[in-house]
Amino acid sequence: MVKPIPVVVVGAAGKMGRTVVKGVHEAPDMTLFGAVDHTHIDEDAGELAGMGNIDVPITADLKTTLMMCSQERELGVVVDFTHPSTVYDNIRESIAFGLRPVVGTTGLTLEQIEALSIFADKASTGCIIAPNFALGMVLLQQAAARIAQYFEHVEILELHHNEKADAPSGTALKTAQMMAGLGKTFNIPLVAEKELLPAARGSEAEDGIRIHSIRLPGLIAHQEVIFGGPGQTLTLRHDTSHRDAYLPGILLAIRKVRLLKNLVYGLEKVL
Structure with missing residues (x-):
């Protein structure tokens, strides 16, 4: 035994x-x-x-x-x-x-x-x-890495409870890392952007990928990866409802x- x-x-x-x-x-x-x-x-x-x-x-x-x-x-x-x-x-x-x-x-x-x-x-x-042990999130990250080959614009929105100490989340950083390294820069601006408040456009991770962090009571752990292209957007989202x-x-x-x-x-x- x-x-x-x-x-x-x-x-x-x-x-x-x-x-x-x-x-x-x-x-x-x-x-x-x-x-x-x-x-x-x-x-x-x-x-x-x-x-x-x-x-x-x-x-x-x-x-x-x-x-x-x-x-x-x-x-x-x-x-x-x-x-x-x-x-x-x-x-x-x-x-x-x-x-x-x-x-x-x-x-x-x-x-x-x-x-x-x-x-x-x-x-x-x-x-x-592991930044995240939820199998659904791991699969989302793998899908994001695949989709990133075909889009030039992508941003990550991560939402967590307000007792989380670090921002951005390790999961969001890992997601950005998995999408980077394709030999291109994402989110090349079409206009001269001006932030009226610091970090209004989020934090820039690897290869121009932007991450936005939200901390609120009532949340556990949530993440969206939003891809944009001519005439279309594609959103991947994972929600944790219980630990x-x-x-x-x-x-x-x-x-x-x-x-x-x-x-x-x-x-x-x-x-």
Whole structure:
């Protein structure tokens, strides 16, 4: 009988962390080894996630939790949904203990991702960093990359809850990255544009692709990619109505990351 994958959830008291705690606990091939956060210390992670007591208390001691998980016979995985200010160190520490990180926290710089990639390569340790774990969004991004070959104008509108720390979202930046590199510049202006308010036309990402960010209570995560051409527009849109949308992708990444020997950026790399 195959033993379950031990999983440590970092950021377990957050909204997304609670969803991951519940999903991991209910997955037949996984076990929630530890729950780490700086709030709700000593509270049961299951109680906090609305499942009842599961005998996994929340601790603030990440290092000890990682060390204990690294001593398990089965290769452990660390799922991180924390904050851009802490995620880089969390990933390095997880890899140092031989655990495989699955990271949904956005806000890492390109330089940080490159440094983590080198660190993971040297340790021959798998790591998955994904701006978005919703399978529908991953498919939208792939479709956008295909459509971008045939349009000269495209803009991205991303909408998130007002507790999101970074803007633009990592998902929007990843979408722009996937559409760029075609040897052309998008959105070449036909007139001399003048912004009456700074950034009224959004932020310019790669190859002239523009991104607009909205932050409002009541939203979760939403994105539109709008293409324009003579006499037509084409809009791709993905809406998240519940955080459960991310669970299939997260559970898939937990299973896949143990087979990797390096860092991959984007869930599409392991589909």
